Amino acid sequence: MIRSIHESPLYRIVNPRSIAFFGASNNFSRMGSIMLSSVQALGYEGAIYPVHQTEQEVRGLRAYPDVPSLPEVPDLAIIVLPTEVVCDTLEACGRKGVKQAIVVSGGFREAGPEGARLQKDLEAIADRYGIRFLGPNCLGVANPHLKLNPTPITAEGPPGFVGLASQSGSFITQMFNYLHRHGMGFSAALSVGNEANIDIVDCMEYLGACPNTRVIALYVEGIARGEKFIETARAITPHKPIVALYVGGSEAGRRAGFSHTGSMSGPNEIYDGVFKQCGIIRAHTLSELFDYSLALGTLPRPRGNRVIIQTHSGGPGATAADSCGRAGLTLPSLSAQTLEKLKPLIPQTASTANPVDMTFSKNPMDDFYKIPDVLLQEENADMLMVYFLSPGIFIDRVMRDLGVPAESIAAEGEKLIKQQTDAFFSLTRTYDKPIVGFTYRSLQEQMVRNLLELGVPIYQDPDRAARSIAAVIAYYKMRDHVSAK
C-alpha cells in the first residue's frame, strides 16, 4: 500500500500540471477534438499542448507538429490516435521524458490476437521509458476538483465525493448528469480500459488515499490481480467504504464483459466471497452502486438498525415500513416521552405508531423542523426516514389562505422553502443520527433539490432508501469484522 497519494502512479495522471493532447484537431467529429472540447469547457487551468502534424492552432490553442517541439515535458500525454500510430507516439513521448499517459485508442487486446501483440509492444515501450499509463481502450480520467474532464461528454454539477474506478469508460463520461441529478458528484473517476499498465487495483489504491474521495465505487467486469485486490481493499475499508458493482456473475454478463474489455470473470459466489472478506459492499445495479455511495458518503454511523418513519400519508408510510422490514431494519415504538412532546404538534387523526403518520399537517411549518426534531430525540431509535411530498403544494395553500397576493406566492414560497430547508438541514448537524428522505416526485423539485445539494440523501423510492441504510449498517459491521482480524 502507498503511504501517500503522491506515491501512486496515478497521481500526475489525475492531477497533471500540463497535458500534451494527441488526436484533437479542428475537425469536431473526431473523438480527440470532442475530448479536448470537454477539457476546455470545464476550465482546466494547466497548460494544454495539442500535437498535430499540420494544424497551427487547434480549438484556439497553439498546436505543435510533433513531440520534440513541445515547449516543456508535459506531465501527461493523452493519446486519441488511430491504433497503428499509438506505439510510435508513446515512444516519442518516452524519448521526450514524459512519464504519464492515457491511451484512449482502441484496437488492442479487446480486438483479437493481433491487437494483443500490439498491446505487448505498447507495454514494452512504457517499461523501457518508465512510463505509467491508463488504457489502452479507455476514456481516461475526470478530476472535477481540478476542473479536468478529458472525457467525451461535458461535465455537469459541482465536484463531489464519489471516487469511481471503472472497467467501463461509459460510466466515467456518461454519469456526470446522473450523479448530479441524484445529489452526488465525482471526486475523481478513472476508466481503466484494458489495464495494460495500470489496473483497477492501482485505481482503488489511489482513491483510498485521495482526500476528496469519501466513498470508492467500483465497476467490475473481472479482476486479474486477485490477491493484490484483496490486500488493497482490506487496507482501505477500515477507513473508507468501497461499493462494487460486479456484472460478470451471470452467463450473459460474463459474455458481455468479455467482448467489452476481454476481462476474465468468475461466478457470483466467488466475487461475493472476495467482497465480503474485504469489507466491500456489493451492488447489483448501477442505481444501487450510486444509491449506496450517496448514503455512505453523507450519513453518520448508525448506532443500530431502529428507524422512525415520518410521513403525512399512510400508503407511503406503509410501503416504507415494508421496505425497512425487508432490508432488516426495525421500527421501534415511540416512548411515552416522545408521544407527549408530539401531542401539541400533530392532529388527533395522526397515528403515532411507527410510521408516524401525521395524516395532515396542523402547521405545515412544523413538518420539517419541530416534528423531526422530536423524533430525533427518541432514545429507542437510531435513524429517521422522512417522506417528502411537495412542500410547495402545502405552502401555496397556506399562503392563499393567508391572503398573500397571487403574484407574490412564487417568491414567498421560494423563501419559505429555503427556510424549511435550512431548518431541516440544521437537524443533520444537531443530531448524530442518519436522516434519510424519500419522495415519489422529481428530485429536482426545490426543497428536495436544496437538501440533496446540502448532502441530505433523498431517494426516489423508500426501498432504495431502506436498502441504502442497510448498506451503511452492513459496511460498519464488515469494517469492525475486517479490522478485528
Next chain:
Amino acid sequence: MIRSIHESPLYRIVNPRSIAFFGASNNFSRMGSIMLSSVQALGYEGAIYPVHQTEQEVRGLRAYPDVPSLPEVPDLAIIVLPTEVVCDTLEACGRKGVKQAIVVSGGFREAGPEGARLQKDLEAIADRYGIRFLGPNCLGVANPHLKLNPTPITAEGPPGFVGLASQSGSFITQMFNYLHRHGMGFSAALSVGNEANIDIVDCMEYLGACPNTRVIALYVEGIARGEKFIETARAITPHKPIVALYVGGSEAGRRAGFSHTGSMSGPNEIYDGVFKQCGIIRAHTLSELFDYSLALGTLPRPRGNRVIIQTHSGGPGATAADSCGRAGLTLPSLSAQTLEKLKPLIPQTASTANPVDMTFSKNPMDDFYKIPDVLLQEENADMLMVYFLSPGIFIDRVMRDLGVPAESIAAEGEKLIKQQTDAFFSLTRTYDKPIVGFTYRSLQEQMVRNLLELGVPIYQDPDRAARSIAAVIAYYKMRDHVSAK
C-alpha cells in the same frame, strides 16, 4: 362477475353526471375546498352543487344550503365533513334519492371502537336507502378520461391506461406526477379507504370491465373477501393483466397497514400463493408496480425470452446483460444473415456479440432506425432492448461538423430528434416484438420523453427494464395456466 361496466356499483361513482359537494367552502385551507378546486382545475363538465349552510356561492359556483334544496338528484355525493355530521348528511342524501357517495371523512373504524360503531351506523343508513359508497376515510376516485379529479392534488398529464385500486388514498392523489413523468396515466383510480360498503374486489371488477383500463394495479394492505377476490381476479386475468403491491407481508408493513386502515394482513407466502393462483403479478415496491404496469400496458406478447441488447457503450450493455440474466432472459447470438445486414451500418470496432455494441456511431441517424430494424428481423430473438444516451449530444456534434450555424442548432436538433423518434416509433408498429429502452439520463429529455408519450416503455435502469419484461412473460405464462384450468 358483472357482464357490463354499467352493472358495477362504481359506475356512477366513477362516471357521475352531477355531484353534490359537502365540505367545500370559500376557506381554502379546508380539505373539501381543496378537493373541489382540483375538480374545477381539471375541467369536469358535469354539474357541481356545493352544499353549504351559509355561503351563497362557493368557489364561483352557486351553493345550496341543504340537501332538499338541490335542484336535482345528483349522481354522486362527495362528503368531506367532520365525522359527527357524516351520518346525518348521508341520511339526507338517501331521503333525496341519491344512490352513490364518496365518504372522504375519517374518524371511523380506523379511529377505534367508537369510530367502528359510527361506521356501522353509516353502513345501516346506506343499506336503508340503497346507497353504494366508497370510504369512509378515503380519497375517492379520479377519472381523467371524464376530466374528473376530486382528490386534493391537481392532476397532471393526459389520461392513460392504468386502472388503480388502492387501499391508500395517497397513491391515488399523489401519483399523477409520478405516472406522467414515467410515461403513464390513470384510466381510473379508486381509493377504497375503510371499505365499509364497496371494497377493493368491487374496484377490481369495475376496472376489469373498464374499456380505458389496459392494466389493473392494486395497492393492497390486506384483503377481507379472500374467496371473492380470487374468483374475480381469475375472471379478469385471462384478458387483462393485474399487478399487485402487497405491503402487509413484513411485520413492519403489517403494523403500518393496520394503523392506517385497520386492515388485516397475512404472511407474504399466503399472498404469494393467492396471487399466483389468480394469475396476478406481484410487485414489491411502488416503482415495480408501475414499471410492470407500463410494460404490460404497452408491449405485445413476447414469443419467448430471447433479448437483443443494442448499445453504443460497453458498460451499459454489460449491466443490461447482467440484469437480463438475473431476470431469466437469455441473450441469443446473432445469425449470419443479421451479421451480414449489420456490417455496412456499424464501425469495425463494434461488437456483434449480443449485446450489440456499436462503440461509436458510423452514422448517428442509423442508431434509431436502420440498426434496430435489422435487429428486430433476427429470427433467434424475441425482443429488443435499446440503450438511450442522449441523441441530442450526437446530433449537436454532427450538426456542428456539418457547419450548421450555432443559432439554428437547437431548432434543427429538435426537428432531427422528432424524425428519429418517429422512425424508431414506426418500428414498434412494423414488428410484433416488444421494444424496451433504458437510459441513465432524465426521462424528460426530448427523445425519450417523445417515445414515452407514444407508448414506448423506457426505464431508468436496465434492471427495471429487464424485470418489467420478465413480468410480461410471467403474466402470459400465468394467463395460459389460469385459462387452462
